[in-house]
Amino acid sequence: MKEFRVGVVGLGHRGREIGKLTALFPGLNLVAACDIRPHNWYETQWLSTAPMAEMFPDAAFYEDYEKMLDEANLDVVIVETGADIHCDFCCKALERNIHVFAEIPLVASLEEAERIWKAAQASSAVISVGANPNYRKFTDKLVAFYQKGLLGKPYCMEAEYIHPMDVKLYGNHLYENGDWRKLLAPIRYCTHSLGPLQKVMEQELRYVSCFGTGAHAPEDMGQNARDDMQCAQFQTEDGTVVRLMRNGRCRAKIGHHNYRAFGTEGYIEMINRFDKPVIRYNSTRELENVLHEIDGSNMPEAYEDNPDALHGHGGMDYAMMDDFLNCLRENKPAISVKEGIAMTIPGIYAEESAKQKGRVLKIKYPWDEDWSCDFEPADQ
Numbered sequence: 001m002k003e004f005r006v007g008v009v010g011l012g013h014r015g016r017e018i019g020k021l022t023a024l025f026p027g028l029n030l031v032a033a034c035d036i037r038p039h040n041w042y043e044t045q046w047l048s049t050a051p052m053a054e055m056f057p058d059a060a061f062y063e064d065y066e067k068m069l070d071e072a073n074l075d076v077v078i079v080e081t082g083a084d085i086h087c088d089f090c091c092k093a094l095e096r097n098i099h100v101f102a103e104i105p106l107v108a109s110l111e112e113a114e115r116i117w118k119a120a121q122a123s124s125a126v127i128s129v130g131a132n133p134n135y136r137k138f139t140d141k142l143v144a145f146y147q148k149g150l151l152g153k154p155y156c157m158e159a160e161y162i163h164p165m166d167v168k169l170y171g172n173h174l175y176e177n178g179d180w181r182k183l184l185a186p187i188r189y190c191t192h193s194l195g196p197l198q199k200v201m202e203q204e205l206r207y208v209s210c211f212g213t214g215a216h217a218p219e220d221m222g223q224n225a226r227d228d229m230q231c232a233q234f235q236t237e238d239g240t241v242v243r244l245m246r247n248g249r250c251r252a253k254i255g256h257h258n259y260r261a262f263g264t265e266g267y268i269e270m271i272n273r274f275d276k277p278v279i280r281y282n283s284t285r286e287l288e289n290v291l292h293e294i295d296g297s298n299m300p301e302a303y304e305d306n307p308d309a310l311h312g313h314g315g316m317d318y319a320m321m322d323d324f325l326n327c328l329r330e331n332k333p334a335i336s337v338k339e340g341i342a343m344t345i346p347g348i349y350a351e352e353s354a355k356q357k358g359r360v361l362k363i364k365y366p367w368d369e370d371w372s373c374d375f376e377p378a379d380q
């Protein structure tokens, strides 16, 4: 079985966790790592009992990304830099025909969407997008429910990703290596919500209108204060509506992710309140149209009996990495660059719509014939 020489760039909290995760997969050999903050490699950090350098004694550490690409003889690069700086790292690897596993959101602008789309077409390497919510139990249930015809055509869906920003919960750990969590417009982090829903959407999102609340208590962020909440509504050409709420500031102690899908034949939801996630569903296609309720924890059913899978977001990260490796062996992406762009750039258009007081904008994709990097109102 082929083994892959892996390098990881970005050793913040997420990069270290994903780096450690590779050790559970015999096909993924972490041989190099890169960060501009060397202490993240050489010193023990949050959620670790030893420095990464001790956990991976044979791996080489670099402070310069291009040097790592040029010298470490990599098959795969895992891009774990801040959420607004992925594209350049991905493209530099693709240009060298090195496979890429890239975190989401995939790109930070329409120009970057065009660049990564072209780089992926031109490369002989595969780029796969690390969208772990696409591997949660709910996503599997949603897809199966849809494929069995129990949902029918989904005509209205909603999601919210509410991440409490209480420093008492996390200390300063989430901010100590970068400030993207403080600076990124909340709606730009739409990937975790849209990704699962897009697996059953029959058309691409084409229109968006978004509003932001403004910042009501900006004292801890000064002039960089973002909206406390942003709410976007998207629509496809055939009328399907997707509603999405994302927070900047939030004091609510509730679960992070909620999803609902209304279809012509049925309904399915994942509601996560107070750490008690449930999945509920009903369908007119069943003999008795009752509301079923099951546990909504993240662990995908296929991994329930695998103790290794407990590592990382209750099973999603393990399932994602397993799928990535299996697909790489077949030289194909687990989640394609097209899917990655489709779950990312609606948030870029939504941020612009919020800046224009909710103006409805037309969403285009780099594979459209009329693609352009300009924002256009829907009525033009």
Ligand SMILES: NC(=O)c1ccc[n+]([C@@H]2O[C@H](COP(=O)([O-])OP(=O)(O)OC[C@H]3O[C@@H](n4cnc5c(N)ncnc54)[C@H](O)[C@@H]3O)[C@@H](O)[C@H]2O)c1
Pocket: 009, 010, 011, 012, 013, 014, 015, 034, 035, 036, 037, 040, 063, 065, 080, 081, 082, 083, 084, 103, 104, 105, 130, 131, 132, 133, 174, 175, 176, 177, 178, 179, 180, 313
């Ligand atoms: N899917 C999930 O569950 C999940 C959870 C958390 C984070 N994430 C994603 O993971 C990514 C990383 O998140 P994080 O919280 O660890 O971010 P972070 O900002 O804390 O860490 C990013 C790291 O990248 C390094 N870096 C920045 N520029 C660099 C450069 N030029 N060369 C080398 N290293 C550089 C920084 O020094 C830092 O250590 C983000 O994209 C985020 O969206 C995903």
